[in-house]
Amino acid sequence: MRRVRSDASDSQRREGDARLERARQLTIPLDDGTVQLALVQALIPLGLKAVGVMLQDEVSALAGVRYTREVGPSRLVRWGRQAGAIHLADQKVPIMVPRVRDRGCAQEVPLST
Secondary structure (H helix, E strand, O other): OOOOOOOOOOHHHHHHHHHHHHHHHHHOOOOOOHHHHHHHHHHHHHHHHHHHHHHHHHHHOOOOOOOOOOOOOOOOEEEEEEEEEEOOOEEEEEEEEEEEEEOOOOOOOOOOO
């Protein structure tokens, strides 16, 4: 049987195939919004966790460490949670906000965060 003679060697053909594959990979459109949407959706849980940590730190600074009893009269106490919302990446995301109350004047203490 006759062999057909090729102008390009096997290594040159593989190199050409690799170049074509790289060119195909570079032509994928990344500006259609799907990549940005995926990144935002991946970062929302991290943002929520950071906000939760900030809120708990502020409550601990105001009312003391949780489940401990301070010696002496402590006026500020934890007083449950309430529903709230924050805006992350143009989305309104629900979050539970802890409450702090002043026993002395029977009023809620607003959190600065």
